[in-house]
Amino acid sequence: MDLNSLTIRPITGRDELSLFSRLPYLLNEELADDLAQGRRRPEWMWVALLGDRLLARAAWWSRPGDAAPHLLDILDVDDGLPDASARVEIGVRLLRAALPAVVPNGSPLPESSRLVPPDWRDSAVTRRATEDRMTILERTGATLFVERLRLEWRRGSPLPEPGGRLAFRPPHEDHELLTLMTRVLDGTLDAHSRHDLTRMSAGATAARHYEDELARYASPKDWWRVAVLPDAEPVGFVIPAHNGYNAIIAYLAVLPEHRGRGYIDDILAEGTRVLARQDVPRVRASTDLGNVPMANAFRRAGYVNFGREINMTWA
Incomplete structure (x- = not known):
């Protein structure tokens, strides 16, 4: 694969949302509404293309009205690429091109967040993809900060009655x-x-x-x-x-x-x-x-x- 032929750029607008969404991730379903609500901007959504094939993407999120992005919450590389070094290199090139354009000069780089299954270490596929992303981020200077549990109470689950102490x-x-x-x-x-x-x-x-x-x-x-x-x-x-x-x-x-x-x-x-x-x-x-x-x-x-x-x- 000739990585020198990569095209790395932000998407041009909502019309390229289908291109950006070719790589699967659970946040894909929120992208259109995020753009409409001002939580994302096309210039904060970057792609790495080889011809018309999407090889990698990155996107930042903010609260509506913020001038700068708050979080790097999408970073994906095509898992179909068999060469681990190529996957990492493409991701690194994407981030190195996007970061200076997305983050205002002199501002701290936003934290990176990735949502993964609770047993992500137990699946060879999920573990490989997660560790690829972590390696990409590490090669651009990031370090692991914390791993968090995501928790959910579902409607219909028992609710304890007030205990009376408080x-x-x-x-x-x-x-x-x-x-x-x-x-x-x-x-x-x-x-x-x-x-x-x-x-x-x-x-x-x-x-x-x-x-x-x-x-x-x-x-x-x-x-x-x-x-x-x-x-x-x-x-x-x-x-x-x-x-x-x-x-x-x-x-x-x-x-x-x-x-x-x-x-x-x-x-x-x-x-x-x-x-x-x-x-x-x-x-x-x-x-x-x-x-x-x-x-x-x-x-x-x-x-x-x-x-x-x-x-x-x-x-």
Whole structure:
């Protein structure tokens, strides 16, 4: 294969969406709506072609209205190519051409995210494809950051009744939630939060999370719940939301002084009940593979592990 004959370029517009979608991935079905909603742009969707054959592709995602991409969430190489070195080389050439054009000069490179089956290491085909992508990213300077569990509660699954130990109310105001978010960072097991805490204060970390994610959800804030004891002392909180794709548990935490007493089960159950009352088909959530207490809480609440997410970052 003559790699010097590759054509590497962004797609020209929505008319080339069928070309971009020739390589299979579960996000393909969301691409048209993402373009319509401003979460993607044609100039952020790149292809590597040999003649009219699509050999590789890459795409970035953002929140609507953002000037720069937030996430590299599609990176695929034609698995039909038998030569592993050629697969990796094509992917590397694609990323090296696209990154300078997609990411504004001087801006940090967005994190890479890949959704994979929960047993991706057990399948030779899936493992090969996943490791090819990781090698491509590593050759452009990225390193593995964290692997996360993707979890799902499905409509019709049992919902525990309130246990009576805690009462639930919406946050009194944004300031109260920010204060609680700051406090729960003490001892956090979340890799992204721990990384942020190496660069900024707990208060700044909480404010960034709130402004960059929680405040942007279009779902009602009156879904949000603070868990309190009978004397009104806060124990923790949960943020049920809708991210434009699915109902989600966006954030769930117990204050440090109240951990180890099983309150996480009560709080997660309340957040799930809030969303179940909206008659959604599913509630999704994710947690780091290494956050065993959180993963166990989701399992006890009836959430199933339906996939994993591999995050890689550039220094």
